[in-house]
Structure formats: structure tokens, C-alpha cells
Amino acid sequence: MKSQEAESRKVIPIAAAQAPGELISLYAAHQKIYPRSVSGLFGSWRWAMVWLTQLIFYGLPWLEWGQRQAVLFDLGARRFYIFGLVLYPQDFIYLTGLMVISALSLFLFTAVAGRLWCGYACPQTVYTEIFLWIERKVEGDRSARMRRDRQNWSPERALRKGAKHLIWIAVALWTGFTFVGYFTPIRELGTEIIQMSLGPWETFWTFFYGFATYGNAGFMREQVCKHMCPYARFQSAMFDKDTLIVTYDARRGEPRGARSRKADPQTLSLGACVDCSLCVQVCPTGIDIRKGLQYECIGCGACVDACDTVMDRMGYARGLVKYSTDNAMKQGWSQAQTLRHVFRPRVLIYTAILGSIVLAMLLSLSLRTPFKVDVVRDRGVMARIVAGGNIENVYRLQIMNATEKAQHYRIAVSGLPGLVLASENTVLVESTQSRWVAVRVQLAPEGAVPGSHAIHFEIESLDASGHLTEKSVFLVPH
Ligand code: SF4
Numbered sequence: 001m002k003s004q005e006a007e008s009r010k011v012i013p014i015a016a017a018q019a020p021g022e023l024i025s026l027y028a029a030h031q032k033i034y035p036r037s038v039s040g041l042f043g044s045w046r047w048a049m050v051w052l053t054q055l056i057f058y059g060l061p062w063l064e065w066g067q068r069q070a071v072l073f074d075l076g077a078r079r080f081y082i083f084g085l086v087l088y089p090q091d092f093i094y095l096t097g098l099m100v101i102s103a104l105s106l107f108l109f110t111a112v113a114g115r116l117w118c119g120y121a122c123p124q125t126v127y128t129e130i131f132l133w134i135e136r137k138v139e140g141d142r143s144a145r146m147r148r149d150r151q152n153w154s155p156e157r158a159l160r161k162g163a164k165h166l167i168w169i170a171v172a173l174w175t176g177f178t179f180v181g182y183f184t185p186i187r188e189l190g191t192e193i194i195q196m197s198l199g200p201w202e203t204f205w206t207f208f209y210g211f212a213t214y215g216n217a218g219f220m221r222e223q224v225c226k227h228m229c230p231y232a233r234f235q236s237a238m239f240d241k242d243t244l245i246v247t248y249d250a251r252r253g254e255p256r257g258a259r260s261r262k263a264d265p266q267t268l269s270l271g272a273c274v275d276c277s278l279c280v281q282v283c284p285t286g287i288d289i290r291k292g293l294q295y296e297c298i299g300c301g302a303c304v305d306a307c308d309t310v311m312d313r314m315g316y317a318r319g320l321v322k323y324s325t326d327n328a329m330k331q332g333w334s335q336a337q338t339l340r341h342v343f344r345p346r347v348l349i350y351t352a353i354l355g356s357i358v359l360a361m362l363l364s365l366s367l368r369t370p371f372k373v374d375v376v377r378d379r380g381v382m383a384r385i386v387a388g389g390n391i392e393n394v395y396r397l398q399i400m401n402a403t404e405k406a407q408h409y410r411i412a413v414s415g416l417p418g419l420v421l422a423s424e425n426t427v428l429v430e431s432t433q434s435r436w437v438a439v440r441v442q443l444a445p446e447g448a449v450p451g452s453h454a455i456h457f458e459i460e461s462l463d464a465s466g467h468l469t470e471k472s473v474f475l476v477p478h
């Protein structure tokens with residue numbers, strides 16, 4: 001019986017997947033990319049963004065506003081100076097607003113034109129562009145760099161590589177220094193460096209940020225976009241069929257093939273693509289856009305510029321590789337039709353929300369009271385009976401002057417009949433400083449029943465406009 005069962009059972013032999021001792025590596029070695037330089041409309045836009053963002057980044061900490069640095073995030077003193085604004089940690093709401101605006105802008109730009117941020121303004125793109133420019137100036141363009149890297153080491157190769165790394169390190173350290181200059185006054189920081197008296201945190205952050213710039217822009221480059229950046233992973237969720245992306249017009253380009261400039265592609269049954277691979281050679285992430293949209297594409301438009309140059313040379317119409325939408329490619333829309341569809345309800349809703357938040361934030365900033373107050377009941381001194389039989393509670397008021405002039409503030413108290421301030425009612429707070437003030441509040445014994453009673457402190461600025469009301473409690477003992 002058992003042997004019959006065994007005979008009827010199918011036996012599937014398990015073949016060895018590999019010869020014993022043979023190792024299969026799951027690790028794909030990194031292929032170095034040598035992007036070719038390219039010029040054109042989108043290249044000019046990219047460089048314009050490099051100049052704009054870097055002029056702001058490197059220049060802003062050197063700007064003066066009165067007697068201080070115009071933009072300074074003084075973490076030690078817990079003050080954030082942004083031109084005429086002096087913000088305290090209590091103004092965190094504005095930072096939250098700024099983050100919401102940044103996130104919504106990213107959603108909006110991605111819905112309109114895909115990875116616009118990645119291709120033109122992301123620090124990774126910008127610094128890679130700068131480092132690549134240095135590399136080209138020192139080592140030559142793509143073919144020269146590839147040839148030199150294949151050759152054995154020679155004094156010329158060592159000299160060029162050494163010079164390139166020295167310039168990279170100098171740029172990276174200057175970037176690190178500038179970054180720290182947003183948190184420590186940059187002129188003082190410069191003096192400390194010259195005098196070799198830089199503090200441990202400043203030293204750490206200058207080198208850390210510099211090292212990150214050197215590593216990311218000099219070596220990691222497209223790998224940051226492909227494997228490390230979370231935005232690359234979720235940006236496709238914000239795309240739809242009317243989002244502008246870099247596309248290859250396969251209907252026009254295929255079948256691809258090389259031909260002479262004078263040849264008629266129709267006679268040769270060829271499309272417009274001459275298969276020159278220039279679009280691949282200029283791509284900073286090393287992809288072939290002719291294979292369709294890939295997540296590695298950062299939408300930089302370098303392949304558009306490269307292909308337009310080829311089309312011009314061949315005497316064909318531009319736009320074989322172009323910014324277009326999925327719908328436009330399928331329906332054969334004109335540029336005007338495509339743009340009309342880009343401004344769809346989703347984009348208009350994002351724009352309306354973004355506009356409202358920006359407006360609300362600007363309004364709130366312009367109406368903001370130029371000082372802040374925190375009231376703390378002094379737990380060391382509970383309610384007590386003082387001379388004359390009055391009940392006294394003691395509070396500590398922190399008054400934060402958010403202007404650049406010394407200010408007098410008047411303190412008043414209300415909330416119970418006969419409640420009076422028994423301490424000084426006017427205090428002076430120096431510019432951009434905060435001051436703790438002990439405030440004594442008294443009430444006649446018959447003023448309230450035993451228990452806890454809500455009261456209000458009214459603080460008014462005497463030198464500038466502004467009035468604040470802060471709630472607290474007054475304790476009447478049994
Ligand atoms: S650059 Fe244009 S013509 Fe050349 S391979 Fe790319 S798509 Fe084809």
C-alpha cells in the first residue's frame with residue numbers, strides 16, 4: 001500500500017541553484033558617472049538658480065542690520081533675528097507656518113512641473129553643479145576625465161586630482177563656515193578662526209557641514225537622489241497625467257538610428273532620434289530618458305538641451321525630448337493646450353491654500369505685539385497674610401522685549417474687586433532682552449471667599465504700541 005502511494009506521488013527534484021562553492025553577489029558595484037557639459041535654455045536656468053541660491057546663502061550672514069547681523073539664529077540667547085524681526089522661542093508658530101508653506105509649495109511645484117525643486121534648487125543639485133564645474137575646469141570634460149581615470153597614475157594625473165580636491169575642500173569648508181555663521185555672528189567666527197580660538201561646537205559643525213558638502217557633491221552625487229532622498233520615493237504620488245515631466249517623443253523619434261545630416265529619414269524609414277546617446281551622456285543620474293519616465297530622473301532638463309542641440313545640427317524641429325505631460329503626449333496637444341491643462345483644479349486649490357497661509361502669516365507678523373509675557377506663580381511664596389490683614393500672592397513675570405529699543409512697560413492687575421498691585425508697576429527692559437520681575441498682588445480679607453480665583457495681568461508698552469493680557473489665579477487661604 002505504502003509503495004503504491006509512493007509511486008503515485010510526484011517527485012520534483014530540487015536542482016542546485018549554483019555550483020557548490022560558487023558565490024552570487026547581490027551587490028551591484030557603483031558605476032561612476034561622468035556627466036558631459038551641456039549648454040542651453042535649461043542649463044542657463046540651472047545656473048541662474050545656482051547663482052541666486054548661493055548669493056543668498058553665502059551673502060546673507062554678512063549683511064548688517066543696525067548694530068547686528070541681519071539674519072542670525074542665536075540659539076544660546078534664544079533669539080532669532082531676521083532683518084527687523086526679533087523672534088523668541090515662543091514665536092515657534094511662525095516656524096511651523098514656514099514649514100507648512102514650504103511643504104505646500106513643494107506639493108504645488110511638483111503637481112505643476114514634477115521635480116522642479118530637485119532639478120534646479122535642491123542643495124544637492126546646486127553643489128553637485130558647482131563641484132562638477134570645478135572638476136571640468138581642472139580635469140577637462142567627460143572624455144578627458146574618463147581617459148585619465150583609465151590610465152595609470154602619473155604626476156599630471158596626481159596634480160590635477162590633488163588640485164581638484166584642494167579646491168573642493170576649500171569650497172566645502174567655506175560652506176561649513178557660512179552655515180555656522182547663521183548661528184554665531186560670522187565676523188566673530190572669522191576672527192576666532194584666525195586666532196585659532198574656535199569653540200568645540202563651532203569647530204564640529206564647520207567640519208561636519210563641510211565634510212557633508214564635500215562627500216555629497218564630490219562623491220555621492222546622484223546616489224543621494226537615487227538612494228537616500230525620501231522625496232524621490234514619494235514625489236510620484238503627487239504626479240498625475242497633467243504634470244509636466246521630461247519626456248521623449250517616441251512616436252517622432254522611433255525607429256532610431258544613425259544617419260548623415262543630408263540623408264532623408266523617411267527614405268531610410270527612420271525617426272528623428274539619431275541615436276547619438278548625447279541625452280544619456282549629459283544626464284547627471286546616468287539614465288536614458290528614451291526608456292520612459294524613471295524615478296531617477298530629477299527633471300533637470302539637461303537631456304532636453306542636449307537633444308535640442310542635436311536637432312538643430314540635423315535641421316530637425318526641436319522638442320524630441322521636452323517638458324510635456326502624459327496626456328499631451330498621448331493626445332498630441334499643442335504647447336498652449338498643454339499649459340491650459342497644467343492649471344487644473346488641483347493646482348488651483350493648492351495655490352489658493354498656499355496664498356491664504358502666506359497672507360495669514362504676513363498679517364499675523366505685521367499685527368504681532370512687539371513683546372511677550374509669561375506669568376508664573378511663585379511657588380516658594382504661597383498666599384500669605386501681610387501687615388494690615390491683606391492677602392498677598394507673589395508672581396514672577398517674564399517680559400520679553402522683541403524690539404531693538406529699551407522699553408518701559410506698565411503692569412496692572414484685574415479680576416477681583418479691590419485687587420491691587422503692591423509692587424512697582426513700571427519696569428524697564430533693555431532692547432531684545434527679557435527680564436524677570438517679581439510682582440506682589442494684594443486683596444482685602446473681605447475681597448473674595450477662600451479658594452482659587454481667576455485674575456488677569458495687563459501689560460502695556462509705554463514707548464511703543466502694544467498691550468497684552470495674561471491669565472493667572474489668585475489664592476485666598478481658608
Ligand atoms: S540626444 Fe536626441 S537624438 Fe540623440 S540619442 Fe538622445 S534623443 Fe536621440
Ligand code: SF4
Pocket residue numbers: 246279282283284285286287288289296297298299300301302303304
Ligand atoms: S533624464 Fe534628463 S531630465 Fe532626467 S535627470 Fe537625466 S538629464 Fe535630467
